[in-house]
Amino acid sequence: MDHVDIIEDVIKVEKLVDLVTSPSYGAITTFIGTTRDNFDGKNVTRLEYEAYIPMARKKMLEICGMVREKWKVGNIAIVHRIGVVPVKEASIIIAISSAHRRESLESVHFAIDTLKATVPIWKKEIYEDGSNSWKENTEWKHSKING
Amino acid sequence: MDHVDIIEDVIKVEKLVDLVTSPSYGAITTFIGTTRDNFDGKNVTRLEYEAYIPMARKKMLEICGMVREKWKVGNIAIVHRIGVVPVKEASIIIAISSAHRRESLESVHFAIDTLKATVPIWKKEIYEDGSNSWKENTEWKHSKING
């Protein structure tokens, strides 16, 4: 199963883990990206995310396909939250199950790296002093040339 | 924070994620090992785990120390369940937070590999036909000589 979603609500890790759990797969790896309270010494109040939703879903499904080309995995769930994401809350959760652990561990690492390089989602950091900044993933610079 | 535990109850991933979440750390990786319903074509009904509890805790804390020597991470939680673990339920959950994602991803991989090689916990597979088998981690064979 490939489950991708972009939601405006809190993402529950337990829900994604339940989604990918199966009697056939003994390993589940999850990656959770949460809002930090600081960047370069500035206090971050919250993040605001926006997405090119249909294209982002498409790119997330492409990541599922790439994962399945590289590893024998069971179920994949990738959910990104948009809108305001307060400090400590999750903006992204990826959960992948596999029969043995190596596949789920390596493929989750690959999936988050690839998501940061290819999925059209944007993050604005809002600082305590009222200023803000649109962020840029370093992975994007490297992948831009290859479209 | 290094949190290690060996419990006879269901392990809740949400609880471990909450434990390691912090405003300073934007990345959390978890690994969950669950009971599969089959092994080498045999149907597995359940697993039974037992541990040399004080030594297992000690070895789990040593893994936390090794992780901190190798990576800059935030909080570490490692919980192993013992007793009967039915199909689909978790026997082990590891959760590690870090400021950036690479550290949590790599250190969780290292922690589960090392746990399988060094922590005195044993698993018996109980099959549908009533037979059973004590398992042996392949990692153990490699690490045995070095004690």
Next chain:
Amino acid sequence: MELNTFANVRVLFFAKSRELVGEKETVINYPSRISTRRILNELLERYNSLSVISENLILSLNEEYLDINDDLIINLKTGDELAVIPPISGG
């Protein structure tokens, strides 16, 4: 004989480009055959505010990235969806 045809294309703006342009989307009439570089240049002429991030924009057409560096000629038809993509920062 080559007809000089045109297409009405939906153009979407995201993130910083949306803030700079001041709108989420518009419709622009483009030649049916056009280079990606020319699309971008015309957008920069139309929306001067975009110039501050002009070096960092790429485009997508119907939810696929277009390689600006290749400066390829593409075919547009009415109903196509272009998007202005500033550096992404999801995850």
Next chain:
Amino acid sequence: MELNTFANVRVLFFAKSRELVGEKETVINYPSRISTRRILNELLERYNSLSVISENLILSLNEEYLDINDDLIINLKTGDELAVIPPISGG
């Protein structure tokens, strides 16, 4: 003059070794200076049932693994805790 002293040591059995021996723990009186190989050999003599896994056992002393292959001489004192460790399979 070397005293031939002895120590009462708690010995724990786990997993398959516990099942084969039929008990979780016992107390054994060992010489205070003894090789790890001799400890294991004496256990195998005392509990014949362990022979089926004799090639795969290691020992721990006070919650640290002992390297059987090194066959080192260790010092035991009363109150020490030895454990018979079959191949582990946690995770």
